[in-house]
Amino acid sequence: MAQSIAPAAADVPAIAPISLKAVAPWALFVGMLMLVxxxxxxxxxxxxxxxxxxxxxxxxxxxxxxLGFPCH
Incomplete structure (x- = not known):
């Protein structure tokens, strides 16, 4: 029972982190949309x-x- 059925770590591709430059325009767009x-x-x-x-x-x-805004 020394065998493992899990794949080796080398078989899993590395996931690159998302840069702030890629996220910033979308965060700004969503923030402005929420304010509107x-x-x-x-x-x-x-x-x-x-x-x-x-x-x-x-x-x-x-x-x-x-949302708790009074209107009448």
């Missing part, structure tokens, strides 16, 4: 409204309450 979504859910009404009407408010109404 947070604005539309939390502040798109009243004095800071970018769009007129109540369409955005109605689309994000339940999400607004779920």
């Amino acid at each position: 979504l947070l604005y539309f859910v939390g502040a798109e009404q009243g004095a800071t409204a970018l769009l007129s009407g109540e369409q955005v408010h109605e689309w994000v109404h339940d999400g607004r309450h779920l």
